[in-house]
Amino acid sequence: MxxxxxxxxxxAIDYAVKIQVKTDKTGVVTDGVKHSMNPFDEIAVEEAIxxxxxxxxxxxxxxxxxxxxxxxxxxxxLALGADRAIHVEVSGKDYEMxxxxxxxxxxxxxxxxxxxxxxxxxxxxxxxxxxxxxxxVAGLLSWPQAVxxxxxxxxxxxxxxxxxxxxxxxxxxxxxPAVITADLRLNQPRFANLPSIQKAKKKPMAKMSPKDLxxxxxxxxxxxxxxxxPKRQGGGRVSSVDELISKLKxxxxx
Amino acid sequence: xxxxxxxxxxxxxxxxxxSRCFAGTLVLAEQxxxxxxxPVTLNTLTAASQLKQDxxxxxxxxxxxxxxxxxxxxxxxxxxxxxxxxxxxxFKNLLSESVTPALLDLQKKNNYTHILGGSSxxxxxxxPRLAALLDVQPISDITKVIDKDQFMRLIYAGNAIxxxxxxxxxxILTVRGTAFEAAKPATGSGEVKVEKLDSSVKNDLSEFVTxxxxxxxxxxxxxxxxxxxxxxxxxxxxxxxxxxxxxxxxPGQATVGASRxxxxxxxxxxxxxxxxxxxxxxxxxxxxxxxxxxxxxxxGMKDSKVxxxxxxxxxxPIFSIADYxxxxxxxxxxxxxxxxxxxx
Numbered sequence: 001m002x003x004x005x006x007x008x009x010x011x012a013i014d015y016a017v018k019i020q021v022k023t024d025k026t027g028v029v030t031d032g033v034k035h036s037m038n039p040f041d042e043i044a045v046e047e048a049i050x051x052x053x054x055x056x057x058x059x060x061x062x063x064x065x066x067x068x069x070x071x072x073x074x075x076x077x078l079a080l081g082a083d084r085a086i087h088v089e090v091s092g093k094d095y096e097m098x099x100x101x102x103x104x105x106x107x108x109x110x111x112x113x114x115x116x117x118x119x120x121x122x123x124x125x126x127x128x129x130x131x132x133x134x135x136x137v138a139g140l141l142s143w144p145q146a147v148x149x150x151x152x153x154x155x156x157x158x159x160x161x162x163x164x165x166x167x168x169x170x171x172x173x174x175x176x177p178a179v180i181t182a183d184l185r186l187n188q189p190r191f192a193n194l195p196s197i198q199k200a201k202k203k204p205m206a207k208m209s210p211k212d213l214x215x216x217x218x219x220x221x222x223x224x225x226x227x228x229x230p231k232r233q234g235g236g237r238v239s240s241v242d243e244l245i246s247k248l249k250x251x252x253x254x
Numbered sequence: 255x256x257x258x259x260x261x262x263x264x265x266x267x268x269x270x271x272x273s274r275c276f277a278g279t280l281v282l283a284e285q286x287x288x289x290x291x292x293p294v295t296l297n298t299l300t301a302a303s304q305l306k307q308d309x310x311x312x313x314x315x316x317x318x319x320x321x322x323x324x325x326x327x328x329x330x331x332x333x334x335x336x337x338x339x340x341x342x343x344x345f346k347n348l349l350s351e352s353v354t355p356a357l358l359d360l361q362k363k364n365n366y367t368h369i370l371g372g373s374s375x376x377x378x379x380x381x382p383r384l385a386a387l388l389d390v391q392p393i394s395d396i397t398k399v400i401d402k403d404q405f406m407r408l409i410y411a412g413n414a415i416x417x418x419x420x421x422x423x424x425x426i427l428t429v430r431g432t433a434f435e436a437a438k439p440a441t442g443s444g445e446v447k448v449e450k451l452d453s454s455v456k457n458d459l460s461e462f463v464t465x466x467x468x469x470x471x472x473x474x475x476x477x478x479x480x481x482x483x484x485x486x487x488x489x490x491x492x493x494x495x496x497x498x499x500x501x502x503x504x505p506g507q508a509t510v511g512a513s514r515x516x517x518x519x520x521x522x523x524x525x526x527x528x529x530x531x532x533x534x535x536x537x538x539x540x541x542x543x544x545x546x547x548x549x550x551x552x553x554g555m556k557d558s559k560v561x562x563x564x565x566x567x568x569x570x571p572i573f574s575i576a577d578y579x580x581x582x583x584x585x586x587x588x589x590x591x592x593x594x595x596x597x598x
Binding site: 013015016018019021028040099100101104123124126127128129130131132133135136137138139140143144145146147148150160163164165166167168169170171172173174175178183184185219220221222223224225226227228229232233234235236237238239240241242244245247248251253254 | 286287347349350351354374375376378379380381382383384385386387389390391392393394395404408409410411412413414415416417418419420421422458459460461462463464465466467468480504514517518523524525530531533538539549550556560561562573574575576577578579580581587590591594595
């Protein structure tokens, strides 16, 4: 029986953008700044599509929690191959304060509602860098988790996953339904081409609110201030190996 | 008068009960493969001490947990009240579905207000899962303890520092090892009580298959004094030997790291990757060889005390954060450097 997959995608400031902290310390500049799908989520979407191409999956549902612009991110997921999308609308101050615990509750509620067999998420979002959502979804649902995945093989209602861990690689087997988070080397995502972008416009996109899902998204953390880290002085040059060695010796480093 | 002394006795009784209250902080200590304590646990003990509460530690493993507990005994100056050891064959490889329920039981029994773990793939897998079960918002990779409710952490690949306050009754935190000094062992002797955790494990959701870890005499990346780090310009797995040869000139002090590009290209294993989503390091000396200095790489090493950059492209971004930048061909520079360092 082919499985059904829920993939979470987050709209985040693009990885190449030079981040600017607001001078009033209330946040980071996001207006007019390029945003894209979180790179780890692109990898998660790609993995879902490959499972569908292998006929292991029969349906891919993409979900994103955030303001109206998330629909662009969802349309990208649809263009890449997801079958339908769900936009959980959270905007304004609610969105500024939307934290991983709340997102996990939203994703879990949808997973239950849609009765999926697998949840694929990126390992971390490159804006918040928390690396928590997948683990929390698994906890809330009491499902097994295989986080930081670099290889996924699904057979007989089980997933055999190679994980990147501190010391190297580890392989575990988890029963479905399960949560898997994508690490960098899981795959190389494809690009959406023009015909698929056109087709994506016709794919269904449902909209709902946290209230519709019975989830309280009230933040547990208060964000008090945002600051720039101290700038590191650099640009020092040496002109030879000899000079490098003598400078390092002078400093007592070697 | 009578009333006054009865009132006083009641207050004394209450305060006695409170002082017999168990520890406020639980440290999830980590055992590494040979039964030793993971270095990051020592940085975590420092963070825990800044909370100024009694500390309990817990160690999970399938063997040698008493040896690991013995290492923790050396830190009896840090207000550690108890060391729990949970030894069970089922904890081999520390599957989150096995460990989390046991941690949850311990929390329910002792009502800690703070649970800390040094950032590692182990604690990052387990602590958020635990937090969800307790309905609290975990906080990843803290770089500063301001007080019991306020912490700092880095976001946007280390390009912004966030100061936050948690309103949860239990704070679950992973600690960025490089942001806290490693705890120093006590000079005196003393003994911290070691208690066996009675944990039966029922996990029919996941199983361990195999592990591939590189055993090495060299220090771990997060605790090495010197790191020689290579990028894609090394061009091959064989060329990485140039870095290992350099590291081996400083036995016990130096090791080898890599950029994402080098790992992606297959020149070295994934556990060498330094960066925003890999290892975070802050050695005394970081030598970036053939690494251009992408934002994501810098996020993992910008707190190094001294940075050296060796790159053919004199305009590579890495030079803007390097203390000593040497422009040139690494294939000429590395052999020369190795030769001259051997002579010293």
